[in-house]
Amino acid sequence: MALHPVVESVTKRIIERSRPSRGAYLAHLDAARVDGPQRGALSCTNLAHGFAAFPANDKLMLKQVKKPSVAIVSAYNDMLSAHQPFEHFPAIIKDAVREVGAVAQFAGGVPAMCDGVTQGQPGMELSLFSRDAIAMATAIALSHNMFDSAVYLGVCDKIVPGLLIGALHFGHLPAVFVPAGPMTTGMSNKEKARIRQLYAQGKATRDELLECESQSYHGAGTCTFYGTANSNQMLMEIMGLHMPGAAFITPGTALRDGLTRAAAQRAVAISQQGDRYTPVGYIVDEKCIVNAVVGLLATGGSTNHTLHLVAIAKAAGIVIDWNDFNELSAIIPMLTRIYPNGDADVNHFQAAGGPGFVIRELLDAGLLHDDVTTILGKGLRAHCAEPFLDGEKAIWKELPALTGDDSVLRPASAPFARDGGMILVAGNLGRAVMKISAVKEEHRVVEAPALTFNSQEDFMHAYTAGKLDRDFVAVLRFQGPRANGMPELHALTPALANLQDAGRHVALVTDGRMSGASGKVPAAIHVSPEILAGGPLGLVRDGDIIRLDATTGTLEALVPADVWAARSQATADLSSSHIGMGRELFTMFRNAISEAEKGATTFPLPSPIPTTVSLHDTADIGDTVPGSDEDFLIKNPK
Known part of the structure; x- marks a missing residue:
């Protein structure tokens, strides 16, 4: 099937837009490589410190500087149900790596917070910032320069994006992501x-x-609804960073352990010493990023990824924006119905065919790039497979031709919807993201008076006092990353849903987030720029008529132009969001963070450095021809 012209045009535009920064990124990547194992660049003192506590055989292997060393970077803690299974993964990984003549070392842990625990609490105001903190912690773990590839253990909301951003700043190292799987239903x-x-x-x-x-x-495992955590896992599949079909296999099973062993051994195979050198900085190219956006849209994934994918792309020198999401959403069919866009959970989705089925359908419809590099090295179609066990070894078989449940998963020829259900709305209030996959047609246009609030608590006080039994657009201000870290606003969802069910015309407009649990109430979120960056949301006053129209992509305050121009920005005392629960430590994040549409990042795009290293043509990166297991893009690009 020929590539869809919109996918092709969006990809070409991204390649051209990104050419300077992507070229700079690849120069950094090539400059970081050394001949032979990375630890060969260390002094004897450095190296001795690096293996001092290791068992004798592993120490000897590291001392000889001949075999690869695999870093384990883990987000384990046993408070997060999704991450509790990772307690036992390092031992599995070390044993699996030894079996193929290499060594694995636990390089470092990264913080992992649960949005489900912090939801509506002061700690939630650290959540978005934790992504870049995780990236920094990943960099610290890898900064010892002892490693030739890495496996990354993470699942949840900011954690996988943070790990991948950190991995991309060590883009010369191969990377394999290892999930823990969802809890049972x-x-x-x-x-x-x-x-x-x-x-x-x-x-x-x-x-x-x-x-x-x-x-x-x-129980142990990821929450089973299709929020940001499980959207992360779908994206790792479609970006080719998982072993095929690894995302939604439950923890504590033999297949889960078999997939973990396979991932560890793959990390060895794609190291420079494995003669199948596939650095992560080459896997995550422009085509890979487009595939990720397509996969997000086709499955009704989390709106958080309109931030995270922008940030991930930026880490690899690639520039994307919400126009790219919007254009792709218009032509990407919705293939799944998983809560909150349906009643099923991810276990039902896996049983019906899972990520491999989605990838195959999108490839067959010409909606994905197959000519990309993955950790298997041979094009994305290799990831249209289902894992099984042969003894203790993971093997892969061809997927069934038909979906196992067409109420959960459908082919591209008969989708649930003809679009991806995520749109850009824009107007005199700024630019915002709106997820409409769970919003019924009759609720997609709301024109009503504004009621302004400066916090979730203010809104809920008005709701419980019975003051919101009317048509209105809730304008929730000062919720952007500079103001208070851009917390998710889930406390509003049940209340707004109740009002909508009672026949009221309601909507939400905010510079904050709603995340993967965005539901049936129309919500324009991530309004960019935020008020503290001069965004016009701060000009709204109670009683202004707001028009939110998902059919035309309109986000407007219907206020006369002269009245609008004469207004000054609203103000609010934000000091209570800047002190306590560690928030004062993140002052530098609030001061340095970019606007939402630019990924809400604290790090810059790669910039050129003087170098004699030859640059690869960025338009050709990721071009592979599907074929045998020996078809790999990069054997030794240096």
């Missing part, structure tokens, strides 16, 4: 949502709500 997402709405109405007790939540989040 508990209470249905539909029932959970029903009880949450009852609680918001005062019709369910706190004990009933806690029992509901405990039955939903009940």
Whole structure:
């Protein structure tokens, strides 16, 4: 199937737009490489420190500087259900690497916070910043320069993007991402949502709500709804950074362990000493990023990735924006119905065919680039496979031709929707992202008076006092990254849903986030630029008529131009969001962070350095021809 012209044109535009920064990135990547194992560049003292505590055989291997060393970078902690299984992964990885004549070292841990625990709490104001902190921690783990490739253990919201951003700043090292898998299915997402709405109405007790939540989040593994964490896993699949089909295999199973062993051994095979050298900086190219956006849209993934994918691309010297998302969304079919866009969870999705089915359907429809490099080295179609066990060894088989459940997963020829359900809305209030895949047609246009709020708490006080039983657009201000770290605003969802169910025309406009749990209420989020960056959202006053129109991409305050021009920005006392719960430590993040559409990042695009290293043509990076297991883009590009 020929590549769809919109996919082709968006990719070409990104390649051209990114040429200077991508070229600079590749120059940095090539300059970081050394001949032979990376630790060969260390002095004897440096190297002795690096293996002093290791077992004798591993120490000897490291001392000889002949065999590759694999870094383990892990986001393990046992408070996060998704990350608790990682406790046992390092031992599995070390044993698997020894089997193929290499050594693995635990290079470092990175912080991992759970948005589910911090939701609505002061700690949530560190959540977005934690992504770049994780990238920094990844860099510290790898800064010892002892390693020839790396495996990254992470699952959840900011953690995988942070690990990948950190990995891309060591883009000369191959990288394999290793997931832990989802918890088994508990209470249905539909029932959970029903009880949450009852609680918001005062019709369910706190004990009933806690029992509901405990039955939903009940064991080790990722939460099973299709939020940011599971969107991360889908993206690692479609970017070719997982072993095929690894995303949604539950923890504590033999297949999960078999996939972990396979990932560890693949990290050795694609190291420079493995003669299949495939650095992550070459895998994550312009075509790979376009594939990631397509995969996000085709599965109704998290709106957080309109930030994270921009930031990931930036780390690799690639520049994307919301226009790219918007153009692709118009032609990408929606192939899944996973909560909050349906009733099923990710276990149902996996049973119906999972990521491999989605990738195959999109490839066959000409909506993905197959000519990319992956950790398998031979084009994306190699990832259209389903994992099984042969003894303790992971093997892969061809996927079934048909979906296992067309209420959850459909072919591209008969999708749930003809578009990706994520759009750009823009006007005199700025530019914003709107996820409409779960918003019914009759709710996609709202024109109503504005009610302004400066916090979730202000909104909820008005709701519980019965002051919001009317048509309105909630304008939630001062929620951007500079103001308070851009927390997710989930507390609003049940209340707004109740008002909508009661027949009120309601919508949300905010410079904050709603994330992967964005649901059935129309919401223009990530309004950019934010108020503290001069954004016009601060000019809105109570009673202004706001038009949010998902059918035309309109976000407008219907205020006479002369009145609008005469207004000054609203102000708010934000000091309570800057002190306490460690928030004062993140002052530098608030001061340095870019606007949402630029990824809300604290790091710059790569800039050129004087170098004699030859640059690869960025338009050709990732071009491979699918074929045998020996078809790899890079054997030794230096």
